[in-house]
Amino acid sequence: MESARGGAPVDKAVDFANYFCTYSYLYHQKDMLSDRVRMDAYHSAVFKNKRHFQGKTVLDVGTGSGILAIWSAQAGAKKVYAVEATNMARHARSLASANGVSHIVEVIEGSIEDVSIPEKVDVIISEWMGYFLVRESMFDSVIYARDRWLKPSGLMYPSHARMWFAPIKTKLVEQKNQEYQKSLADWSYFAQELNEAYGVDMSTLTMPYHEEQKKYYLQTSLWSNLYPGQVIGDPVVVKEIDCSNATLQDIAAVKSRFSFTLSGSDRLCGFAGWFDVHFRGNASNPADKEVELTTSPSDTDTTHWGQQVFLLQPPLVIEDGDVVQGSIEITRSKDNHRLMDVKITHELRSSGEQFYPATVCNFFIE
């Protein structure tokens, strides 16, 4: 067991089985390497700011296939330490070699918390972002690397991150409710047939089954690529992180209030969360070209992160100009520090009058 992060003790073997193992597959790395929005942003960030890399030492936290380490070397870094927890490190090593940068890129297999780097570095580059930014809690490892291995004047790539939140309309609300109702009906037939065939009354398990299915269909946030037209109020930032000085405490829990003026006479079906990151360098050494990577709803530029959707069941009927206000609280799951519990409290006001009372909804980012 490792020390507690965000309250939950971390069993390394369990963490490896639950989290890291997927990253050891090339098909999974390929998914990330195929995300053009992500790739273009990191590529531009490195090559339009070559000055930050030329003749410098770089640490790539979680190198995966080695792509960011290879780009750092191609941009002129004199040394790149590429640390990867899984045996994907071996593929990264051969990719660096095949691309003629193995004399610069040193791939180190191991978790960043366990390995030793022989020197302090000028730049830390990492692609650590999960769904709604915080899922996976990988930024913990970046903080660890920064505090241990980055020179005081060193640069973080990316340098800043923000979490966005907005009210939405979506037909997913009906779809998920129908799937949920169908699963309850299936249970009824199943319980009846089992009783008739084998003489065992299953009814005592009906409620636990309903709870389990409710969590799965109605309370687990959904991955979606929304269109801007589905966002029915101006998005707000619920968290901003300066990667140069954010602490574990800053990111372990997110709490923010919101107030949205809704547009259109339609339905409020729920909320969506997404993130952006920026590559700005730092105050004493700003980027020559600032780059943004955004995962916001878009007609054209979708990402593998998409947006996380939290559905309201049932949706609320709204008039143009109604206001929904409340709060969002994101904490780490007690059972798994890489997953999140989300509490959204909301109330709807029409012309200043309370219309729907304050309601608390609990969700899970699994």
Ligand SMILES: C[S@@+](CC[C@H](N)C(=O)[O-])C[C@H]1O[C@@H](n2cnc3c(N)ncnc32)[C@H](O)[C@@H]1O
């Ligand atoms: C989102 S992927 C990014 C991979 C690659 N940098 C890229 O941009 O394509 C994150 C990688 O970091 C690795 N990783 C996560 N936490 C780590 C840690 N504490 N130490 C070393 N590697 C880690 C994962 O195994 C995974 O390969």
